[in-house]
Amino acid sequence: EDKVVQSPLSLVVHEGDTVTLNCSYEVTNFRSLLWYKQEKKAPTFLFMLTSSGIEKKSGRLSSILDKKELFSILNITATQTGDSAIYLCAPAQGGSEKLVFGKGTKLTVNP
């Protein structure tokens, strides 16, 4: 059975802190891993990772994939209140391109 585990489930930090969100997975026919940010409604795309060890960066956010250990992390440096959201990890399965979502990490950044 396909499984995606995100940790922690919930995290409260102060502005300026750095956070690391974790995602471990076991999915059949793995092709890539996607990270999404969900605020009120629709998840918005952050990163798609297909190769191990290559960091992807976008501003204060960065992410890396370890295909041997079946693990990915999402880092956010110098957090801001606008980073408060649920962060979803979703491995994609080749062929069908189905995404298998974890339960998400709820990040709260306090001023």
Next chain:
Amino acid sequence: DGGITQSPKYLFRKEGQNVTLSCEQNLNHDAMYWYRQDPGQGLRLIYYSQIVNDFQKGDIAEGYSVSREKKESFPLTVTSAQKNPTAFYLCASSIKSGGSYNEQFFGPGTRLTVL
């Protein structure tokens, strides 16, 4: 503006009634997907379609039905057979390039409440 639209935003229905949720995209994306999200849970796949007139069941298809008569449209019907239909429903689409699909883009969602 290109994007994915879902309607209605909020929907209320009585037990025993079927209801259809709309999803339209003008991104010329090949694949479309329906997910359900419950509080504290990740998204779970209901149905998906990679080409017109073809679709596949996801992990929780029971009590739902779909159609894909046009590339732009992928409506979801929640039937009375769905035991616990109250949830947030999200539609997504993705484009195929180089033999594989890129990231999925999501619509704003429909919140369905069964009274």
